[in-house]
Amino acid sequence: MNKTVLITGSSTGIGMETALFFHKKKWNVVATMRNPDTRTTDLHAIDDILKLHLDVLDNKSITTAIEAAIEKFGKIDVIVNNAGYGLVGAFEASNHDQINRQFDTNVFGLMTVIREILPTFRKQQSGTIINIASIGGRLAFPLYSLYHATKWAVEGFSESLQYELKPFNIKVKVVEPGPIKTDFYDRSADIMKKQGLTAYDGYVERAMKIMLGFGEKGVHPRVVASTIYKAASTNSWKLRYPVNTQGMLAIRKLMPDALFSGLVRTVITK
Ligand SMILES: NC(=O)c1ccc[n+]([C@@H]2O[C@H](COP(=O)([O-])OP(=O)(O)OC[C@H]3O[C@@H](n4cnc5c(N)ncnc54)[C@H](OP(=O)(O)O)[C@@H]3O)[C@@H](O)[C@H]2O)c1
Incomplete structure (x- = not known):
């Protein structure tokens, strides 16, 4: 029997390519x-x-999609x-709604999907949860403080969750x-701007040029x-799968905080 994968956010980018990849491998794909x-x-x-x-952001749509996929x-x-x-x-330019939507999407939405699928995985005594975090869940760059906060949250959540789910073969x-x-980096990005706040403009312009260059x-x-x-x-229980991190995780691990922060500052202000 072919295996089945359900992917969230499949309209573009990583989600869409993942759907195509699994389809080529003859999996049942729920995009x-x-x-x-x-x-x-x-x-x-x-x-x-x-x-x-x-x-x-819509709990009902999560339940309905999971039910339809299983059916x-x-x-x-x-x-x-x-x-x-x-x-x-x-x-400082952020507002409450932006912060909430960032966490609702990247963290709480992901948690809801997992909570909805867990009864099924437990009954099956099998299942794999793959959370797309980021290199930005292990280190942090300028101007993405809230995004990093969500991805660090996903890392900590996932690392803890693995223990209680292992007895169920999940x-x-x-x-x-x-x-x-x-x-x-463009269509999907939500840019924080506050009317009248210009103090950061020079830094944002400089740093964004570098950050978008990475993209x-x-x-x-x-x-x-x-x-x-x-x-x-x-079959492995390995937790983390870095991809195209360009040696950054190794550098971060080797360097003390002060040295790494200094490196980032130098790159941004060069
Ligand atoms: N690109 C990178 O460099 C990079 C690096 C590290 C991690 N990531 C992570 O990879 C994941 C995929 O991003 P991507 O690079 O493929 O960017 P992307 O092309 O912008 O794809 C993001 C996807 O998420 C969907 N999405 C956003 N809000 C949603 C919601 N409320 N409910 C359901 N779907 C929603 C978007 O749907 P719509 O089409 O409807 O907007 C889109 O399909 C993200 O979690 C991102 O943080 C990306």
């Missing part, structure tokens, strides 16, 4: 997205990929929590991409899809 009817994606040309509405394919083997975006800019995996060429040098999202596939297919 969920906010607007499956109006948003035309590469997936819409493939009839046997099940496209379903799922907005991680169609009999079970779900792997959940990929991919939906997410970056809130970017100086923290695996937890964290995929940690470095820069990937997707809509993340431009990013690799194709297919690279992440293949890592997600590896994490989904292995």
